[in-house]
Amino acid sequence: MLPTNAALLLVLLLESGKGQTPCHNATDPSCPKPYQDVYTKTRDVTEIPKSASPIITEMFFVETSLVEIKEKAFQNMPDLVKIDFINNKIKTVEVGAFDNLGKLEELEISSADLGSLPVGSFRNLSHLWKLSLRGSGIKGLEKGLFEGLGNLEQLYLHLNEIPSLPEGAFDGLPKLKLLHLAENKISSISKDVFKQLTQLNTLRLYQNEISGLTEGSLDSQHSLTELSLRNNRIRTLPPNLLRNLTNLEKLSLGNNLFEALPGEIFLGxxxxxxxxLASNQLKVLPGQLLAEMPLLQDLDLSKNKLSSLESLVLHPFPKLTTLKLQRNLLESIPTGLFDKYGNLKSVYLGGNPWRCDCHLLYLHRWMKANPKSVKDAAKVKCRSPDDLVGKVVKSLTEDQFICFTTTPISATFESTWLPRSTLPPAVTGGTTATLPSASKPFTTAVVITTSVLEPTTSRTIPTSTEMMITTPQITTSTGSPTKTLKTMSSSSSTTAPGTTITTTVPTETPVTSPQITTLTQSPTSTETSPKTTIKISSMVSKSKFASSWTDTATPDIIAGTSLASTSGDSSTTAAQIFTTIMAGLAIVLRGLQPPVQHLRDPTN
Known part of the structure; x- marks a missing residue:
């Protein structure tokens, strides 16, 4: 018996004599089988061999010096079922190159430099079920190129330079199940180019230059289970494009230019x-996005502009295992969202501007309860508030998720008419109201309307007015308005009867103590004077304050001093009053201008 090493050497020599490449490792998958013939740069050829051993059914040409495949190149090898040309420099395939190969089932010409293929290159290959022309520099397809391939099931045309698909390019391929057209330069798809491919279940069009598809272009693909359109230039899709794809299981629309999708695009x-749907410009999701996807397992929404996930709350997805939401504009997660996904194993949330307040508490608790589910937990960081910027959400404690509230400022005004006795004419009346300062700046606006009555008249003013505070405005109107005067001041004066003064007083933060003074002239008579009560309440930074002031425009107050009608020297007092009245009238009369606004008497 020969030694083991000698026996192995003999086997290698025998294999080498058969035209086989020696196997240095019995487990190496590249080692040819007895029925395979392999030609490489170490066993180079410049043309197709004239014949092969009768046992050879598969032939491989890998990195050889072949540059063309001539007509009837394999006519003496009728038993071949598989031929592969891999990474050769083939530039030409002649018509009839594969004639007399009635048993051929698989043919590959890849990494070549073909440019184009003439019609008839693949004629009479009635048993061919797989044809691969990937990466062969093909710049166009001619109509009829694949005629006669009635049993073809897989066609690989990816990694070429095909700019368009002519009408009828795939006619005569009734059994085609896989069509790989990715990584070409296709810019458009005509409506009927796939019409005869009724058995197609995989269509790959990713990484082209497609800007859109027409309605009905996929209506014949009832058997389609995989459709890939990612890495194109698609901005929108017809609403019913997918309506007949009821068997679709995998859909890829990532890395396009979608800003929105039709609401019914995924129905059925x-x-x-x-x-x-990753790497688009989506701001919102269709309302019926997942309504009809009870078997969904993998959902990729990453790298969009989504700020809300409300449409995901509407339906439970019991089969969902992977959810990718990273790099969006999400600030919070709807409470209970992940509870609907009982089989969720992988979640990606990093790169979002998370607002770490009370609304994010649900996500924080879910991450704590499912520590292995968030695959990028270290990238889930707070973008606000300021004191938590950059903090990892999972590292925070529950008491750090705080929401602040502010109560709006409101004001209530009440006016009540009080009777008064007959007194000497009042010269002036003055009141002062001081508002407490707020703990934080705010802007206040008050509108007060007071009617000054003429003698022996009776009028009614609403007893309550409530409004939101904007810009302060004080309006005093009389029975016969003749003048409107506007001034930016914290005090105002009322002239003789028949004059209307409108004063706008902006009160801006911080709140000071504005002074409001009302001057009234009243003849000796019995009349009704208003008592105005103003109540202001607000809350700023959890602090409350309330204040009120009372303005009683009665003759009992003169220049801020209380006077008794029966005390003192009456003649002296009357003289003082008269002097003051005359001085006030002179000032008012000098300031009178032609009327610029006419106010209607509210009682008329």
Missing amino acids: LRKMKQLE
């Missing part, structure tokens, strides 16, 4: 398992 896709 009940068998969907994988949906990719």
